[in-house]
Amino acid sequence: MTQTPQNTKKLFIKTYGCQMNVYDSDRMADALAPHGYEPVTDMATADLVLLNTCHIREKASEKVFSELGRLKELQAARREDGQDLLIGVAGCVAQAEGEEIARRAPVVDMVFGPQAYHRLPDMVAKAAGSRHLHPALRKPVIDTDFPEEDKFDHLPAPQKEVVIKRGLTAFLTVQEGCDKFCSFCVVPYTRGAEVSRPVRQVLAEARGLVTGGVKEITLLGQNVNAYHGLDEAGKSVGLGQLAYLLAEIEGLERLRYTTSHPRDMDDGLIAAHRDLGILMPYLHLPVQSGSDTMLKAMNRRHTRDDYMRVIDKIKSARSDMALSGDFIVGFPGETDKDFEDTLKIIADVGYASAYSFKYSTRPGTPGANLDGQIEEAVKNERLYRLQALVDAQTTAFHASCVGKTLPVLIERKGRMAGQVGGRSPYLQAVHFEGSTDLIGQILPLEIIGTSTNSLVGKLSQAALNNSDISHDSTRKSVSVDESRVA
Numbered sequence: 001m002t003q004t005p006q007n008t009k010k011l012f013i014k015t016y017g018c019q020m021n022v023y024d025s026d027r028m029a030d031a032l033a034p035h036g037y038e039p040v041t042d043m044a045t046a047d048l049v050l051l052n053t054c055h056i057r058e059k060a061s062e063k064v065f066s067e068l069g070r071l072k073e074l075q076a077a078r079r080e081d082g083q084d085l086l087i088g089v090a091g092c093v094a095q096a097e098g099e100e101i102a103r104r105a106p107v108v109d110m111v112f113g114p115q116a117y118h119r120l121p122d123m124v125a126k127a128a129g130s131r132h133l134h135p136a137l138r139k140p141v142i143d144t145d146f147p148e149e150d151k152f153d154h155l156p157a158p159q160k161e162v163v164i165k166r167g168l169t170a171f172l173t174v175q176e177g178c179d180k181f182c183s184f185c186v187v188p189y190t191r192g193a194e195v196s197r198p199v200r201q202v203l204a205e206a207r208g209l210v211t212g213g214v215k216e217i218t219l220l221g222q223n224v225n226a227y228h229g230l231d232e233a234g235k236s237v238g239l240g241q242l243a244y245l246l247a248e249i250e251g252l253e254r255l256r257y258t259t260s261h262p263r264d265m266d267d268g269l270i271a272a273h274r275d276l277g278i279l280m281p282y283l284h285l286p287v288q289s290g291s292d293t294m295l296k297a298m299n300r301r302h303t304r305d306d307y308m309r310v311i312d313k314i315k316s317a318r319s320d321m322a323l324s325g326d327f328i329v330g331f332p333g334e335t336d337k338d339f340e341d342t343l344k345i346i347a348d349v350g351y352a353s354a355y356s357f358k359y360s361t362r363p364g365t366p367g368a369n370l371d372g373q374i375e376e377a378v379k380n381e382r383l384y385r386l387q388a389l390v391d392a393q394t395t396a397f398h399a400s401c402v403g404k405t406l407p408v409l410i411e412r413k414g415r416m417a418g419q420v421g422g423r424s425p426y427l428q429a430v431h432f433e434g435s436t437d438l439i440g441q442i443l444p445l446e447i448i449g450t451s452t453n454s455l456v457g458k459l460s461q462a463a464l465n466n467s468d469i470s471h472d473s474t475r476k477s478v479s480v481d482e483s484r485v486a
């Protein structure tokens with residue numbers, strides 16, 4: 001395929017699941033851009049539709065098949081109009097179900113896993129090339145290998161104009177895959193072994209993003225704090241060291257990372273939180289359960305006490321650290337006492353936010369074969385109680401911000417006329433009366449109230465005049481009031 005204005009085609013990517021998939025979808029769009037594909041927001045107008053799937057949630061593949069049912073109708077309608085529509089399934093469902101997708105949904109032209117995105121232009125060319133064949137002779141392109149080569153070496157860097165369009169915040173995948181094998185989780189099977197991108201590659205991509213106007217980067221990985229990329233000298237660099245290197249990039253104001261595993265929360269990373277104001281005081285650190293029996297059954301490889309020790313260290317390094325977590329209720333064998341232990345750890349830690357899930361079996365994971373599966377009604381009741389506790393903590397956390405002045409990265413127009421909105425260091429949405437000219441700045445906002453899931457701010461002239469909320473990335477810490485604790 002060549003890039004000519006005449007062959008500009010429309011690309012629609014539907015993204016399911018986590019931020020890593022959002023990042024991957026952007027990279028797929030980047031890979032196809034030099035071949036004339038332009039992203040569109042209306043699926044009905046697309047020449048190529050890609051479903052970037054996620055296997056974490058229950059009924060993930062059913063959702064994909066019902067979307068493919070709708071696409072079949074769209075494809076038929078396009079053909080009646082003398083046009084065509086290519087359809088691809090990417091991501092973890094594609095990786096897990098490969099041939100099965102092609103068998104059950106002949107409408108699909110390509111099925112490919114997360115390690116094959118750099119080969120997408122070739123796959124599209126191949127699929128497009130076989131469209132003239134009779135459907136019985138056409139075979140979908142299937143690519144679910146875990147290749148030795150590094151896909152990031154082959155994916156093009158996002159172009160400056162594209163970065164500008166995507167906005168002030170960006171994701172940057174630094175690590176993929178997982179070697180932990182928690183007994184409930186499909187990730188090690190769908191994303192493969194843990195791999196870290198070389199430091200040089202990460203820094204180059206981050207610099208490119210900043211040149212395009214990005215002010216906040218969130219480093220991504222299934223186990224991001226297990227990052228151990230090699231530097232130019234071939235030395236392994238941890239996530240903490242990487243943060244120090246990224247902090248030197250002029251114009252980069254904020255750095256976040258997700259998702260972390262408690263076992264990989266090492267002293268180097270904790271020290272980076274102490275030293276680098278650029279590293280935002282918000283940490284998503286899933287524990288899953290507060291019961292040691294459950295943690296063992298889940299193969300988490302840490303105890304409740306290990307987790308609490310990590311939390312203590314983090315809070316000593318950065319007293320205003322806001323914490324977030326993931327919880328699973330109803331893992332096989334979970335007793336009332338185990339569940340009470342989970343409520344207890346939530347009460348002890350005090351979360352600013354948390355994600356919670358009812359356990360659901362994933363074929364091929366050890367958890368699927370365990371005795372003692374928990375009844376749905378019990379799972380529902382536990383989830384309800386857990387979420388009520390977390391909601392109360394989130395509300396209290398938001399309320400504790402009222403009266404403080406927080407630096408907010410102003411990112412967009414607000415929902416109401418005359419409002420603009422952004423994010424606090426603790427990842428809370430904040431909106432306030434202000435002009436859209438402020439978008440792109442980090443400004444001190446006085447928090448004057450809360451509304452559902454967000455804060456209400458006011459641009460404080462006094463704070464603006466007096467604030468030393470500068471953006472020296474290596475400063476010890478931002479000068480927000482750090483007395484509040486998550």
Ligand code: SAM
Nearest residue numbers: 056184185222259261286326327357358359360
């Ligand atoms: N790597 C992260 C960690 O170790 O905590 C988690 C990544 S996983 C993609 C996101 C979350 O989905 C998990 O933390 C877990 O709470 C939830 N999850 C994964 N498998 C699940 C399952 N079989 N049933 C319910 N929740 C699940």
Ligand code: SF4
Nearest residue numbers: 178180181182185187
């Ligand atoms: Fe899944 Fe556990 Fe790996 Fe997280 S650490 S991705 S939960 S196997």
